[in-house]
Amino acid sequence: MFHMAQPVMTDVYLSHGFRDPLSVRASRELNSLWRYKDCVPTFVINNLRRRYQRSVLGFFWSLLNPLLMMTIMTVVFSVFFNKEPRDFALYVFSGLLPWSFMSATMTSGCGSIVEAESYLKKLPVPKLIFPLVHVATEATNFVLSLLALAILGAALGLPFQLSSLLLPLAVVPIVAFTLGITMLLAVSTVYFRDIAHIVAVSLGGIFYLTPILYPVSAVPERFREWYQFNPFFQQFNLLRALVCDGRLPSVQEWSIAIALSVVALSVGTFVYLWRERDIVYRL
Amino acid sequence: MKPHVKLSDTTLTFSMYGNSSASLKEWFLQFTSAKRNHHTELTFNALKNVNLNIDAGEVVGVIGLNGAGKSTLLKTISGIYPPHEGSVNVAGSVTPLIELGTSFDIQLTGRENILINWVMLGRAVPPLKELESQIIEFAELQEFIDMPVKYYSSGMVARLAFSIATAIRPDILLIDEVFSTGDERFVEKAISRMLQLIDSANLVLFVSHNLNMVKQVCNRVIVMHRGSVFADGKPEEMIPLYLDSIVHGAERANLVPAGVLKTGMRT
Numbered sequence: 225m226f227h228m229a230q231p232v233m234t235d236v237y238l239s240h241g242f243r244d245p246l247s248v249r250a251s252r253e254l255n256s257l258w259r260y261k262d263c264v265p266t267f268v269i270n271n272l273r274r275r276y277q278r279s280v281l282g283f284f285w286s287l288l289n290p291l292l293m294m295t296i297m298t299v300v301f302s303v304f305f306n307k308e309p310r311d312f313a314l315y316v317f318s319g320l321l322p323w324s325f326m327s328a329t330m331t332s333g334c335g336s337i338v339e340a341e342s343y344l345k346k347l348p349v350p351k352l353i354f355p356l357v358h359v360a361t362e363a364t365n366f367v368l369s370l371l372a373l374a375i376l377g378a379a380l381g382l383p384f385q386l387s388s389l390l391l392p393l394a395v396v397p398i399v400a401f402t403l404g405i406t407m408l409l410a411v412s413t414v415y416f417r418d419i420a421h422i423v424a425v426s427l428g429g430i431f432y433l434t435p436i437l438y439p440v441s442a443v444p445e446r447f448r449e450w451y452q453f454n455p456f457f458q459q460f461n462l463l464r465a466l467v468c469d470g471r472l473p474s475v476q477e478w479s480i481a482i483a484l485s486v487v488a489l490s491v492g493t494f495v496y497l498w499r500e501r502d503i504v505y506r507l
Numbered sequence: 508m509k510p511h512v513k514l515s516d517t518t519l520t521f522s523m524y525g526n527s528s529a530s531l532k533e534w535f536l537q538f539t540s541a542k543r544n545h546h547t548e549l550t551f552n553a554l555k556n557v558n559l560n561i562d563a564g565e566v567v568g569v570i571g572l573n574g575a576g577k578s579t580l581l582k583t584i585s586g587i588y589p590p591h592e593g594s595v596n597v598a599g600s601v602t603p604l605i606e607l608g609t610s611f612d613i614q615l616t617g618r619e620n621i622l623i624n625w626v627m628l629g630r631a632v633p634p635l636k637e638l639e640s641q642i643i644e645f646a647e648l649q650e651f652i653d654m655p656v657k658y659y660s661s662g663m664v665a666r667l668a669f670s671i672a673t674a675i676r677p678d679i680l681l682i683d684e685v686f687s688t689g690d691e692r693f694v695e696k697a698i699s700r701m702l703q704l705i706d707s708a709n710l711v712l713f714v715s716h717n718l719n720m721v722k723q724v725c726n727r728v729i730v731m732h733r734g735s736v737f738a739d740g741k742p743e744e745m746i747p748l749y750l751d752s753i754v755h756g757a758e759r760a761n762l763v764p765a766g767v768l769k770t771g772m773r774t
Contacts, residue, residue: 236508237597241517241590262626270623274614342610347603347627348586501589505521 256350267357290369314468319436322460325366326402327427333358333406334413334420341507355410359403385470394462397485404488455484510599510678510709512561518592519554553579555734566711568721571731577714581681599678607668613657624671646670680708
């Protein structure tokens with residue numbers, strides 16, 4: 225009746241708490257993440273399952289939702305603005321899908337650590353699990369929305385761009401960038417609960433400052449050079465080049481996107497490790 | 508290596524925050540000297556210079572009044588609270604049985620929650636399948652296991668949580684008052700499993716207000732009072748001491764506020 229298997233893991237935990245140097249904490253965090261690695265897929269699957277609980281189409285909605293959204297937008301643009309769908313669909317959606325992923329993940333990811341209070345106060349789980357789960361869940365939906373874009377493209381009779389095969393390479397920096405920023409925001413929100421609202425409003429504004437619905441050429445010349453400082457634009461620029469323009473992004477474009485991701489991840493990791501010990505006291 | 512727990516001069520400082528404490532505005536305002544010390548917060552030592560050395564083979568009962576720091580001590584040993592001063596040294600696999608079941612996701616089924624709770628205890632997924640049926644059987648939830656937990660009674664939740672947490676034998680077992688709900692029959696069954704676990708675990712810390720049970724299972728008792736170890740020794744000496752000097756003693760008069768340190772801006 226009673227399983228008496230020896231526990232697999234024997235661990236040694238030595239903590240000087242707030243006086244541990246960064247290197248010690250970083251390696252402990254890595255150990256801990258490795259030990260709790262099974263939490264991430266388990267939670268992602270459960271999140272997706274819960275989202276579509278009791279719905280007839282279930283997980284299929286992840287594909288259907290962006291497909292319907294894009295179809296409606298295509299109809300609206302072509303009927304009300306007299307645009308030819310083939311001209312704008314790929315351009316708009318190759319910007320809009322990654323933008324939606326980045327902004328939605330960052331906005332709702334602010335609360336990922338705060339909302340995990342009930343776990344964090346009862347179990348010694350690494351706090352990083354929760355932003356990771358959040359980003360992974362949204363990234364799954366993002367990848368499915370790209371699949372929906374392919375379906376839409378085929379339905380509109382657009383030729384398949386060979387360069388689209390490199391799409392996974394363009395998705396990686398987008399996800400890494402989003403993860404870094406989400407880590408930063410999730411930790412900051414523990415201290416300043418107003419951040420979630422500030423982020424939501426700011427991203428709402430940035431949406432209109434980013435060439436998603438309009439081409440870069442529509443921007444007055446004197447402002448145009450500022451666009452290279454828009455990290456969101458730089459991130460989906462790769463994806464847009466591959467899917468919409470059918471060209472390989474230049475070395476410079478790759479480097480900017482990757483550098484931004486590395487910076488975001490580093491800042492996120494540093495802030496997390498800096499505050500990690502204190503978070504449980506602030507929930 | 509033999510399991511052991513060692514706390515050296517461990518001090519934990521808690522801050523209590525009001526509703527509007529952690530705002531961005533106040534953080535910026537502290538840079539302008541005029542508004543400095545505008546906000547005050549209360550800090551107190553949940554643990555104060557705790558020194559403990561617990562070796563393999565010891566079953567330690569932790570007793571004390573509410574707010575004495577018993578649960579905080581267990582959470583510090585399990586790694587939930589990093590110490591502000593001093594150190595915590597633990598060797599061995601730890602299972603914390605602390606506030607069981609409150610981390611259930613009530614939208615999901617019992618079976619899905621078994622998996623969540625299992626991985627949240629830092630355990631690998633594969634051996635779960637073998638254990639799952641044993642967990643369900645012990646919790647007596649065969650008919651309900653594929654229903655969302657929101658339809659469970661609180662007793663059913665407690666049974667499931669207890670069954671998950673105790674399904675595997677740890678080196679170090681941290682138990683914090685886990686028999687608050689559940690019918691008498693299950694509590695009896697749970698206590699017998701608990702005794703079995705205590706027998707087989709190498710090192711146990713057992714927080715309880717049930718002094719009879721403490722006397723029955725423990726071979727060492729720590730009396731906590733206001734965040735410090737008040738006394739430490741054999742159960743037959745410590746329990747009368749606790750009753751005399753703390754529960755009925757003069758110490759009771761100046762109980763609250765426990766260990767208040769200072770008020771002021773802390774950043």
